[in-house]
Amino acid sequence: MSRGTDLPVLLPAADRLAERVRREREVGAPIPQLRARHGVWLAGILVFAAGVAEAQTGAAAESILTILLKWTPLLFQGFIFNLAISFLAMAGGTVVGALLGIWQISLLPPVRAGSWLITQFFRNAPWLVLLFFCMFLLPFQIKVFGLVIPLPDWVKATFGLALPVMANVSELVRGAIQSIPSGQWESAESLAFNRRQTLWMIILPQCVKRMLPPWMNLYAILTMATVLASVVGVSEVMTLTGRVLSAEGGRTDLLVPFYSYILLWFFLYCYPIARLTVRLERRFAVKS
């Protein structure tokens, strides 16, 4: 960033912090920063805690490793559940959020105001409250064209998580559209493109690149946030882990091994996504 002066008034740390604030406000939540050594530490904690617990068990009892492996299939199912919720919530939230974002720049004032209101409303609400909202207010089944579709808990939770995603994607899209130079709109207009054609063929394709890294950051945040579904009673990996621990007799020495095991799975899933995001950010920054 050029300042117009050679000597810094403030050092680069100020710019870095400002950049971080900008990225956080883009997605509405702090962005996890995963490094390879986190995985190493997590695995280390797991091994250490398992070792400690092992030392406390009697010789006749099962080894910690056996216990972990015994429950892995069930817990893995729960984990897949979390991932499924994250996919669906992200997909649904992105589609509706993109529409909302486009409507935020509509030429019709009521559309503009309405979509802005909805975006701000769902951005400011805590994610857990929105989860509760959907869990309790969505019906347990819906009738569509005479067909009765049951809505299990996890579907309602997906809906509840899709709402904040929708609001944040809306802000993301609006910001990206408004960052495209007005010269693009002008030249498209003078080539006789109408507004819809300009938006879909010229503006939005250019937005996709700049939206991709923050969108992926949002997905990482969402994946971590799927554990909130345990609070509203969905049988995802956290609730299952709790039940497994009670089944094992409520032993406190198993707490850390089990939860660090689960966290390790989350890490192994989120880490590649985080690396890809960083690579994409760098690639797109250079081109522009």
Add this chain to the structure above:
Amino acid sequence: MTASQPWTPDQPIVRIADVYKSFGAVEVLKGVSLNVMKGEVICIIGPSGSGKSTLLRCINALVPIDRGSIQVEGQETHDPKLNKLELRKKVGMVFQQYNLFPHKTALQNVMMAPVTVLKQNKAEVEVRARALMKKVRLEGKEHSYPGELSGGQQQRVAIARSLAMNPDVMLFDEVTAALDPETVKEVLVTIRDLAEEGMTCLLVTHEMGFARELADHMYFTDRGVIVEHGPPKEFFANPRDPRTQEFLSQIL
């Protein structure tokens, strides 16, 4: 507002009558009148802020006017019932910042509007687009992206892109102002070829040598009014108004 009239080539192709335009409290155009005959090359010069770019943008209705009338081929441009897109098919514009679409190749940039807006056959448009690229001397750069082209090359693609719509009038808004001196020449050559083929051109420019050589008529604007106009020989040799004299002495 004057009603649209049937147009014949003996009438001015662009008729600007007593146009006023304000942006908020600032009056940018104060009663500008101008006529352009078909095939003429008009150069508009003047200090910055004199309203030249605004005037061009009013001609293809990018900017609405407050008072007065602008007619292109007899069609009143600021008629609220006018289909603006129809107007822009007749009037092409090239900008100082080129404004190419960065996510499309040069050829796609040229082809996009005829295919999408005019709904012409893609194969035919491609043939014409390649011919236009050849005309602006960018044969071989069809599959380059704007980011890979120099400023002068991008500007020539922008010209080809506007030509692809087969306009009757071309507007050039300081198209060489953002270019290096070496690349300015290649763009001017392209415009000269266009003019010699009979295209009606309105240029806002600082390139006096080019204007003197090519223009059929020169206009000098200052603070929203046309101060002086005339054929280039007289205009440059004997400017009558002191403002014109001062401006010309500063830049020549």
Add this chain to the structure above:
Amino acid sequence: MEAFFAWFQWLYDETGVNLTYFYDSFDRARMIGGFFMTIWLSLVCLFFSTIIGVVGAWLQGSRFVWTRRIVQGYIQLFRNTPPLVQMYFFFFALGNLLPRVKNEYGYLEPLFDNFTWAAVSLSFFAGAFNVEIFRSGIEAVPESTREAAEALGYNRMQAYLYIVLPLAFRVCLPALNNNLVNLVKTTTLAYAIAVPELLYVSNQIWSDSVNVPEMMVTLLILYVALVGLLVWGMHRWERAIRVPGYGT
């Protein structure tokens, strides 16, 4: 005032819209208690997380490699794991490890109650972000600025108080605001360990009176209003004190 509340009883009788926290004094007290609990929890965590942030930022400048590493490890752990898991860890894992004490009824209860654990957990969560923020704020002010202040006659303490810290604060404020808004939204997680904050109390009310839609809408509106007010206030403050040329 009573007439105002009584109107809501009429509303329930006529339309079935049941806003018990208006006409019922018990529910009203619970609701207000929950709202203030949320605010109180936020304030307590704000206070302690700031202290943790300051201490952590200071420790990060330590000469000892292991001090720095431990602080860095703490930051990375609390930044990259879900705060719900952190809260469960504090409440269940650490809570069980600590001894139990006899309360006034002679029953054994945990040493720290769930509010304390919630406060501890959220303070450490927000504190982790604060350490980085304060560190960046300190690093953003060039040493030469402090030297210039001293050259003008400020002593070391005054230079920090009047020149360096105000500048560092202006750099930090947008990030601190983000952190505070995030903290307020995260206090809802205390529901999971039965802290009677707004969400928990509303849950109790709708379990008793079976007026789920009304309570949910009220809850949403209250939270959006609270957070919205905070965000708006923060933006105003940021605009007022920003350093031109930097910032979002």
